[in-house]
Structures are given as C-alpha cells and as structure tokens.
Amino acid sequence: MVLFVALAPLLTGIIRKTKAFLSLRRGAPVWQPYADLRKLFRRGIVRSSTASWVFDLSAPVVLGGTLVLAAATPLYSREVPLPVHFVLYIYLMALPRFFQTLAGLDTGSAFGGLGSSREVSVSSMAEPALILALCGLAFLGGADTVNGFLSGMPAGSVLARPETILIAGTLFLLLLAENSRIPVDDPATHLELTMIHEAMVLDHSGVDLGMIQLASSLRIALFSALVSAALFPQSLSLPAHLALPAALARLCLFGVLIGSVEAGTARLRLSRVAAFLMVATVLASIALAIQHAG
Amino acid sequence: MNALTVLLLLLGIHLTVSERIRPSIRSLAAQGFLLALLPLLETPGTTWRAVALSLAVIAGKGIAMPAILTRVVSRLEIREESESLVSTKATILLTGALTLAAFVAGTRFGLSGKDELGAAAGLALLFCGLFRMTTRVKAVSQVIGFILMENGIFLLGTVSGGEFTLPIELGIFLDLFVAVFLMGILMFKIQRAFTHMDFRKIHTLKD
Numbered sequence: 422m423v424l425f426v427a428l429a430p431l432l433t434g435i436i437r438k439t440k441a442f443l444s445l446r447r448g449a450p451v452w453q454p455y456a457d458l459r460k461l462f463r464r465g466i467v468r469s470s471t472a473s474w475v476f477d478l479s480a481p482v483v484l485g486g487t488l489v490l491a492a493a494t495p496l497y498s499r500e501v502p503l504p505v506h507f508v509l510y511i512y513l514m515a516l517p518r519f520f521q522t523l524a525g526l527d528t529g530s531a532f533g534g535l536g537s538s539r540e541v542s543v544s545s546m547a548e549p550a551l552i553l554a555l556c557g558l559a560f561l562g563g564a565d566t567v568n569g570f571l572s573g574m575p576a577g578s579v580l581a582r583p584e585t586i587l588i589a590g591t592l593f594l595l596l597l598a599e600n601s602r603i604p605v606d607d608p609a610t611h612l613e614l615t616m617i618h619e620a621m622v623l624d625h626s627g628v629d630l631g632m633i634q635l636a637s638s639l640r641i642a643l644f645s646a647l648v649s650a651a652l653f654p655q656s657l658s659l660p661a662h663l664a665l666p667a668a669l670a671r672l673c674l675f676g677v678l679i680g681s682v683e684a685g686t687a688r689l690r691l692s693r694v695a696a697f698l699m700v701a702t703v704l705a706s707i708a709l710a711i712q713h714a715g
Numbered sequence: 716m717n718a719l720t721v722l723l724l725l726l727g728i729h730l731t732v733s734e735r736i737r738p739s740i741r742s743l744a745a746q747g748f749l750l751a752l753l754p755l756l757e758t759p760g761t762t763w764r765a766v767a768l769s770l771a772v773i774a775g776k777g778i779a780m781p782a783i784l785t786r787v788v789s790r791l792e793i794r795e796e797s798e799s800l801v802s803t804k805a806t807i808l809l810t811g812a813l814t815l816a817a818f819v820a821g822t823r824f825g826l827s828g829k830d831e832l833g834a835a836a837g838l839a840l841l842f843c844g845l846f847r848m849t850t851r852v853k854a855v856s857q858v859i860g861f862i863l864m865e866n867g868i869f870l871l872g873t874v875s876g877g878e879f880t881l882p883i884e885l886g887i888f889l890d891l892f893v894a895v896f897l898m899g900i901l902m903f904k905i906q907r908a909f910t911h912m913d914f915r916k917i918h919t920l921k922d
Contacts, residue, residue, distance in 0.1 A: 583721035696804050703728070703811035710818035711721060714832045 425496050426488070428668070429638040430454035432645070432676050439680025454638060461631030469528040469624055479524030480629035486517035487636040487643075494643050495650060497664040499572035499657050507555045510567050511548070514599075517636060518544055525621035532613045536620025539691070543605060543617060546698040547598050553705035554591045557584065558651055560712055571647075574654035587708035589651045594701040596644040596679070598694070600637065603683040605694050615688075645675035716756055717832055723749055723870060724814070724836045730863050731810045731843040734803065736793060739859050740784050746866055747776030753873045768885065772869075775892050780862060783899045787855060791906050798852040798913075806850070813842040833874030840867030852913055854905065858898050865891050 434451035441448025468476070490513050492503040505513065522541055525533035555567075561582065562570025579585060598605045601618035610616055613623070622633050649671050650657055656667055689697055726746045733739045751772040754765040787793075799806060821835030844864025848857050865887070872884050 580718040583718040586718075586721065587725075693803075696807055699804060699807040699811075700732070703807055703814075706811055707724070707728075707814050707818075710815050710835070711832060714818055714822050714835045 422491055422496065422502065424665075425491060425642065425668070426635075426639060428672060429642040430458060430635065432642050432672050433638045435673060435676025436641075436680040436683065439677050440684045443681060443684035454634070458631050458635060461634070462628055464627035466627040466629055469530070471529040472524075472527050472624070475520075476524045476527045476624075479520045479527075480625060480632040482520040483517040484632040484636045486513060486520070487639045489513055490517075491639060491643055493567055494646055495568040495571050495657050496646050497657070497659075497668055499568060501568040504566040504568050506565050507559055507567050507570070508552075511551055511555065514551075515544070515548075517640075521621055521633070524625070528624040530624055532616070532620045532623050535613075536616055536618065536623070539617040540601075540621055543598060543694060543698070546695055547595055547701070550591055550698060550701035550705050551595055551599075553702065553709060554588045554595070557588045557705060557708045557712060560709070561585065562654075571650045571654060572657055574651075576655070579652055584708040584711040585651050587704050587711070589648050591701045591705040591708070592644065592648045592651060594697070594704070596641065596648065597682065598698055598701070600641045600644065602641075602679060604686050604689050604697060607688050641675075641679070642672070645671065645679075649675070716830075719749060719752060719756070720830075720833050720836045720870070723866075724839060727836075727840040727843050727863060727867070728810055728814065730859065731847050732803070732807055734799070736788055736853075736855060736859075737785075739856075740781050740788070743784070743859060743862060744777055744781035746863075747778075747781070748773060750776060750866060750869055753870065757873050771885065771888065775888060776862070776866070779892065780895050783895055784855065784858065787899050787902055791855075791902065793853065793855060799856075800850045800852065806846075809846065810843060813846055814839040817842050830874040834871060837867045837869075837871030837874065840864070840870060843867070852915060854898070854902055858895060862891070862895065 431451060431454070433454045434449075437453070438448045438451050489503065490510070493501055493505040493510055493513065495501050518540065522537035525537035525540075527533075558574075559565055559570045561575070561584070562573035564570040564573045574585070575582060597603070601608055606617040606619075607615065608619065610619065613620055616623075618637075622630065625633055656671070659667055723746060726742045726749070729742050730739055730746070733742070751769045754768045754772070755761065758765040801809065817839035818835045821838045822831050841864050844860050844862070844867055847860030847863060849860075851857050851860060868887065869884065
C-alpha cells in the first residue's frame, strides 16, 4: 500500500503528459508531480485570518481519509488491511470531501464557497450511480465487502458477464466526475469562475496543499484500481512477482486513457453535468436489470 | 451472445438520447452490422438461409438505410442538433425508465424461453424507438426512431426463434426498406413545399 501511495502521483504525471502530447506540446516530465509535492512540503502555510480550526484540520483529514480508503481497496491482491462494507466505503469516499468543502467555506473567500457548493452538487448527483454500481458488483461477487466482491467475481472473460462492462463504464464516468477531470471540471483551469475543485482549495498552501494534491492523485489511482478490478478480477490473484508489473501497467494504461479522454473532449456546461451523471446512473441501473434477466 | 445484446442495447440508448443526427446515423449503421451477426449465432450450424438473411441485413440496415439517411441529411442541409419535445435530462431519465420497464416486462411475461436477456433488450429497443419517434420534431429524426423500433422487433423475433420467423422477418425488412426509401423521397418533396421539416408547423397548410 505504501508503494501504491508512492506511485499515485506518477498517474497524475502520466495523465498530464498524455494531454500535452495529444495537443502537440512537450509537457512537463512525468515526475513533475513529485517535484511539486517536494516543493510544497518544504513550504510554510499561509492561513486566512478568518479561518478556524476546521481549516487546519481539513488537509490532514482529507489525506487520512483517502489513506483509509486505500487500505480498504484491493490494489494488488485479494487481501486488504481493512475490509469494509461497501456502504461504509461510499461514506469513506464522502468524508474527505465533506471536510474539504467545510474548509472551502471556512476561509470566508467567495471562491471557496462557490467551489464548495459546486463540488457538493456534483458529488450528490454522482452518489446514486456509485451506489448502484457497487450494488451491482456486490450481487455479482456475492459478498458485501469491497475486497470480498471484487475477488469473488466469477472467473472467465469479461464478455461472459457483459454487465460488468456497463458497471466499469459507470465507474469510469464517476472517476471523471469525482476527480474533477475534464468533461465535468478542468483541473488545469486558471479562471476562478469556472473552477469546481480548484476553487475550493484556492486558500490552501504549503504542506496543506501538498497533502490535498497527494490525496487527489491517490483518489484517481483508487478509482482506476476499482475499474480495472471490476473488468479483470484475475489481476487480483496474480503471483507475487507479477503483481508489481501489472500494477505499473495498469497505472500507465489509465494515465493514457484518462489523458486522451481529457484531450479529446470539451468541458460540459455546468447545467449539462447533471445529464452526464444521469447517464452514469442509467447505465448502472441497466447493469442491474441485465443481471436480473441474464 | 450476451455481450452482443448488451452492445445493441447501448447503441439503442445512445440513439434515443443523442441529439445530433450524424452520430445517430453512425450508431444505426453499427447496430445494423451487429444485428447481422444474430441469425448466424442463433441457428446451430451455418445454414444458407441464415447466411442469406445476415447478408440482407448487412446490405439493408448496415449500408443502404444509413446511406439514404446521410444523403437526405446532406441534401437538405439539416442542422446537426435535432430538437425534441422533451428536454435532454428528461429524455435520459425516461430512457432509463423505459429500459427498466422493458426488462421487467420481458422477464415477467417470459417472452422467450431460452434468451431472456435478448428478449428484454429487444423490447427495450422497441420502447426506445417508439419514444424517439414520438418526441422528435424533425422528420429525419423520427425515421431513425422508426428504424430503431424495427431493430428491436428484429432482435425480439430472432431470439424467440421458431421455424417460420425467417420469411416473416425478411418481409418486414423489405417493407421497412421501402418505407425508408419512400420517406427519403417524401422529405425532398416536403422540403420543397414547406422549406422546413418541422412537423409542428406542417399542420398549417400553405397555399
């Protein structure tokens, strides 16, 4: 798991590199996120004078909550340090966001509140799709802990259980929405009025910002682990010497995939985001219907 | 087989929700090619009837009908966005609801003994096609809905099997082809007479 945390910024780096490559720029090297983190962790924190203890607490809680989430997700093998029920898993996903939005409101800046309100509205619309998708996986895997149902998935090719393709598709749409990637939010924007996630963290600096950036890299890596485990549960039962190359391959694959999706699509209007997430919900519910029928 | 059905269903949902005409026509063509695989997979062993039906479906649904529609769209210079009487969000929700209803109906009434998923998906495509046909404003869009509906009937017919379905299927198929062909010609005429294709305005006659 330590290795997973260490590799997570690399995914962000690969995504950025792919985006740059596809738009015919050279782009920063893939280890740029590590350099950013190193710089941020050596800097002091500048704090708004109106901020309270909630603001100070938020960054550690965001990183800590995401680490707990990582402990509950099967990354390389079926065994996890902390097996949790999938509903608790969804709550664990919401906890860092809750503190993040509180911190955004706490500083009293206009953009923080704006970002918080948008972030909450996006994630609340993403919730039903997430619950339906995890329910579908739980039915298929015949267990109710996250590592339990992912390792209990019926063996054989994905084509034999097409509903997992739908669920993986839903989870991928959610990956884009929950991690503020392009069709929903632009992580690289400099215009505060269009920001969602970035507006919320505008007031964080130094070590706090480093922790938040590390947490968001980790979050994308966790989502991609979920998607790949749903599609290829075999990857969780690999022999020990193959697990690391497989994880690296997964990292590169998802980096390129997310990067090309981001480079190839335009950002949706804020009012269309609801439609985007409804598609995810509809896909997940159809996956459940297919399970019922097939 | 199941994967094919799911793919057909996904394309159908895209067709119901999509607002742009050219991507819809592309999805329709893809659906045509996938439908052509069905008779080959359904009949055990390769019979000449199955191969003939499959080739006919490729020629008709995969190539000819999309080609006619593309021609109509480019000749009439139809705008890319096609209006609907229902908003996009409502369309997405209703598509989901219709699909779920089709699955409930398909499995509850036991439309097909051997392939429940195929029958339910066929029913879902039928509902989706009907929905698109009734809510779209432009005639071309409605024709796409009509073909989608027919694709659903085709899927339903193929999976429920039976000896005599093949000739019937071919008959319906021919009807459909003629219908699309006629509609293509008709649309040119409407365009010339009214200079638009909006059915809400066609009700008032021009002198």
